[in-house]
Amino acid sequence: MKYSSKGLIFSLFISLIFTFDSYAQQQRPNIIVFLVDDMGWQDTSVPFWTETTPLNKRYHTPNMERLAKEGMKFTNAYATPVCTPSRISMLTGMNAAHHKVTNWTSPQNNVSSDNDDEQFLPAKWNYSGLSPKADVPNTIYATPFPQLLKDAGYFTIHVGKAHWASIGTVGASPYNLGFMVNIGGHAAGHPQSYLAQDFYGNKPGKNTLQSVPDLEEYYGTETFLTEALTLEALKTLEAPIRNKQPFYLNMAHYAIHSPIQADERFYQKYIDAGLPPVEAKYASLIEGMDKSLGDIMDYLKAEKAEQNTVIIFMSDNGGLSLVPPRAGIAHTQNLPLKAGKGSVNEGGIREPMIVKWPGVVKPSAVASQYVIIEDFFPTILEMAGLKSYKTQQETDGRSFVPVLKNAGFKDDQRALYWHTPNKWVPQDGPGINYKSAIRQGDWKLIYNMRDGSTELYNLKDDIGEQKNQTDAHPEKVRALATKLGIQLKAWDAPMPLVKQSGKAVAMPGQAGN
Amino acid sequence: MKYSSKGLIFSLFISLIFTFDSYAQQQRPNIIVFLVDDMGWQDTSVPFWTETTPLNKRYHTPNMERLAKEGMKFTNAYATPVCTPSRISMLTGMNAAHHKVTNWTSPQNNVSSDNDDEQFLPAKWNYSGLSPKADVPNTIYATPFPQLLKDAGYFTIHVGKAHWASIGTVGASPYNLGFMVNIGGHAAGHPQSYLAQDFYGNKPGKNTLQSVPDLEEYYGTETFLTEALTLEALKTLEAPIRNKQPFYLNMAHYAIHSPIQADERFYQKYIDAGLPPVEAKYASLIEGMDKSLGDIMDYLKAEKAEQNTVIIFMSDNGGLSLVPPRAGIAHTQNLPLKAGKGSVNEGGIREPMIVKWPGVVKPSAVASQYVIIEDFFPTILEMAGLKSYKTQQETDGRSFVPVLKNAGFKDDQRALYWHTPNKWVPQDGPGINYKSAIRQGDWKLIYNMRDGSTELYNLKDDIGEQKNQTDAHPEKVRALATKLGIQLKAWDAPMPLVKQSGKAVAMPGQAGN
Incomplete structure (x- = not known):
């Protein structure tokens, strides 16, 4: 719109249009996705299960409690078993089996992060990640939602872990994914160090591809990475709030991913509580992250932007349950859920999700409708x-705005899908390596690519996936396996190749299974 | 302004105000400072002297020619002898003797870049650079103009070399200096490498404080740093142009600072022209930088933003004249000017400056009024x-908008000042180490701190500073030395200490000189 050299009447007319347009624009909410890395469903003092667990008592997340009080808790929110697939599903609205980035991307270009296997040759997955441009080898070419927000006038900001694509590809830079600001995000999936004393991994001669960029002002201070990223994020909000330009902030903490380092602001209290050092460090990473959430909430309040800002709290996959680095018995770190990061069992995919949307979501609401990470795209x-x-891609996610407006919303016909045709770690574990899964209603079927076997669970009574009902409900197994197979086929989902035959592993529900 | 729940009439009234306000806002020009590093006055095919020199014939800068055709060439534009002082003078409007960052800042905190000297102990200068916050040791606390632009609604962008302050201090981050976007800028003053093949210095285990951040998408490609920064800059302009938000772009190339590496896109032609390899590389750095200027001009034209965008082309100090790394005879690389980077002689401080301001500056204009880098602050x-x-600081610069509006503008009473109480390089050279200088009209006086001696030149007839007129014009020497001394005293300019006496070197024009 231009106003130059027009008469007053025309100007008045235009100004009316412009005013209402401005009005509409100003009403558009700010949106913050507060994305934590590797945080388990129970890594919080907010109870997401029907009862308060020992883990809920162990961890202190007062600001998550505050957020849950002001918003809606999702007790059945899902991501994928590892980080890059979730992050790309979120940005593209596609299921991981569809975008084919089914494992984490190596920061190095054209390097698959898959481990070698005796039985299988690797599936053809998009191991270089997401690309906003065509013809980049081993990437999914798709339109990220921040680009759409930016095109619509939003001020789009990424702070923290990106990990959407490998170095040397266009998707490595958040600036190519629709973000107007990027602080600290690049091709790597974890920080070399959380410590400013270590220059976050940038000490001369000591760098790796995990050295965190952009934070030189903190070098040599005692500013923990989580705090530094928070301070940086708050700085970026100043101008859009003052300019009344709606913003999208992708506040993507590196915490609580390994390396499990102590956030000294909180570490001692967990030692005093009797936790072993590594678990005290883990708990300190959580509480440091929680403080960041509180700082952002406080800032919005102080800046009078609280009432017009949506906050979506989410994690990208389940809590790490490998021992080491965790202490205790492997795959018990997310109890009552089974297993953890890397697994299609609930411990690997169920997430602590909370949404605050003033004026839309009722305070202290609880929603049990299942949702999944690709739903973020249409919702936002x-x-x-x-x-x-x-968009370049066909999207799979569904908006959960209806759930936000009505906590009782129920759709138990929808099916959710998980797909890992990869060898994430050298040793298989519960739900880990070469697994697919489907959930519909309370039923969940897991498909094991190694031998075509299945596990069937009813999550309503068996959230821990302890009671395999495959033999008791063959018709349910058949129905879910067929549905899963049809969907994976429709998405042309990558499958590993059997070394002996050179052929792809059969999809679930196919003849032979 | 808010528009919610108001009646139509009030809304109309408000909308009128808002419209005219918007109109005014949209008329505010975009501003680009295209700042080259270490580029000499003659490092271009644009003749800035009264005649075309052999150097003008050597270098190819067609886009600078184009810019000069569309704007105003300043034949008497000055910066300081080295980079950080110029960059801080530009951002703060203060003379270097006033802000006291009189030498380049080490990327390491609390480390002076001064060399040891037999005669002198170091002056107390602000060797950690610029700080937007109080009480940061060894810094100048000042308000940078990008902060003022940002506060006024500009979209402020920094791309490339920053070098305003040391790591571990708040000024190390352009995000603290009023920039809303920073790509590639940090505490370092030069790139470890211009080559994407070297990851711009970020190869694992090979990093230094000069490793350039933020450019992982180019790693392993053949994208020269100058090109990568240009592509990044253009991306940042997309949103503000579409949103009709005025922008300020600080396009601060690392080129043509050492390491003198070949920009392969242009290298061979200079070899073919018979230049020695290092000089062919140097020329290729220049032409690569010039291509960047052209790409930006083309982009603005394509986006229809050309007519509302000011472009200010500038360098931060004179061309390097040390041999090695340059070829030939030392201190002849900026002929007809004497010496080069580091010197208060013209070769160290006179810069190729061009300003395009459609509708204000006449095409192909030439201004001979002298201006200096701190003038950028009030002008912008x-x-x-x-x-x-x-502002926190008292500023010294004067707006050169009157010159832009009238190429014939003349003020030969104003005095310009330079002050280097530092040992920049281990060996003194012409105008290099422990020198101050003043220019008023055509007269220039250089004060040598080592022995209190002076040099007096008349630049009108002696641009090469070959004919010292100290003995011929004692009254001029006395007047200029006094003026220089009074000003340095008023600014409390740092002076080196004489080792023998422990006392500060006398200011020029004082008893004893």
Whole structure:
């Protein structure tokens, strides 16, 4: 719109349009996705299960409690078993089996992070990650939602872990994924160090691809990475709030991913509580992250932006349950859930999710409708008022705005899918390596690519996936396996190749299974 | 302004105000400072002297020629002898003797870059650089103009070399200096490498404090640093242009600072022209930088932002004249000017400056009025329409908008000042180490701190500073030395200490000189 050299009447007319347009624009909410890395469903004092667990008592997350009080807790929220697939599903609205980035991307270009296997040759997955441009080898070419928000006038900010694509590819830079600001995000999936004393991994001669960029002002101070990223994020909000430009902030903490280092601000109290050092460090990473959430909430309040800002709290996969580095018995770190990061069992995929949306979501609401990480794409665009937009990809996610508006919303016909045709770690574990899964209603089926076997669980009574009902409900197994197979086929999901035959592993529900 | 739940009439009234306000806002020009590092006055095919020199014939800068055709060439534009002082003078509007960052800042905190000297102990200068916050040791606490632009609604972007302060201090981050976006800028003053094949210095285990951040998408490609920064800069302009938000872009190339590496896109032609390899590399760095300027001009034209965008081309100090790394005879690389980077002689401080301001500056204009780098501060704020603003510092620069509006503008009473109470390199050279200088009209006086001696030149007839007129014009020497001394005293300019006496070197024009 231009106003130059027009008469007053025309100007008045235009100004009316402009005013209402401005009004509409100003009403568009700010949106913050507060994405934690590797945080388990129970790594919080907020109880997400029907009862308060020992883990809920162990961890202190007062700001998550505050957020849950002001918003809606999702007790059945899902991501994928590892980080890059979740992050790409979120940005593209595609299921991981569809975008084919089914494992974490190596920061190095054209290097698959898959481990070698005796039985299988690797599946053809997109191991270089997400690309906003065509014809980049081993990437999914798709339109990320921050680009759509940016095009619609949002001020789009990424702070923290990116990990959407490998170095040497266009997706390595958040600036190519629709973000107007990037602080600290690049091709790596974890920090070399959380410590400013270590220059976050940038000490001369000591760098790796995990050295965190952009934070030189803190070098040599005692500023923990989580705190530094928070301070940086708050700085970026100043201008859009003052300019009344709606913003999208992707606040993507490196915490609580390994290396499990002590956040000294909180470490001692967990030692005093009797935790072994590594678990005290883990707990300190959680509480440091929680403080960041509180600082952001406080800032919004102080800046009078609280009432017009959506906050979506989420984790990208389950809590790490490998021992070491964790203490205790492997795969018990997310109890009552089975296993952890890397697994299609609940411990690997169920997430602590909370959404605050003043004026829309009722305080202290609890939703049991299952949702999944690719749902963020249409939800966020709907929140921002984008009704029609063009994307390179066909999206799979569904907006959960109806759930936000009605905590009782129920759809138990929808099916959710997980797909890991990869060898994430050298040793298989519960739900770990070469597994697919489907959930519909309370039923969940896991498909094991190694031998075509299945596990069937009813999550309503058996959230811990302890009672395999495959033999008791063959018709349910058949139905879910067929549905899973049809969907994976429709997405042309990558499958590993059997070394002996050179052929792809059969999809679930196919003849032979 | 808020528009919610108001009646139509009030809304109309408000909308009128808002419209005119918007109109005014949209008229505010975009401003680009295209700042080259270490580029000499003659490192271009644009003749800045009264005649075309052999150096003008050597270098190819077609886009600078184009810019000069569309704007105003300043034949008497000055910076300081080295980079950080210039960059801080530009951002703060203060003379270097006043802000006391009189030498380049080490990327390491609390480390002076001064060399040891037999005669002198170091002056107390602000060797940690610029700080936007109080009480940071060894820094100048000042308000940078990008902060004022940001506060006034500009979208402020920094791309490339920052070098305003040391690691571990708040000024190390452009995000603290009023920039809303920073790509590639940090505490270092040069790149470890211009080559994407070297990851711009970020190869694992090979990093230094000069490793360039933020450019992982180019790693392993053939994208020269100059090109990568240009591509990044253009991306940042997309949103503000579409949103009609005025922007300030600080396009601060690392080129043409050492390491003198070949920009392969242009290298061979200079070899073919018979230049020795190092000089062919140097020329290729220049032409690569010039291509960047052209790409930005092309982009603005394509985006229809050309007519509302000011471009200010500038260098931060004179061309390097040390041999090695340069070829030939030392201190002849900026002929007809004497010496080069580090010197208060013209070769160290006179810069190729061009300003394009459509609708204000006449095409192919030439201004001979002398201006200096601290003048950028008030000039840019005036261009942006900022009439009153608060700064922490008292500023010294003068707006050159009157010159832009009238190429014939003349003020030969104003005095310009340079002050280097530092030992920049281990060996003194012409105008290098422990020198101050003043220019008023055509007269220039250089004060040598080592022995209190002076050199007097008349630049009108003696641009090469070959004919010392100290003996011929004692009254001019006395007047200029006094003026210089009074000003340095008023600024409390740092002076080196004489080892023997422990006392500060006398200011020029004082008893004893």
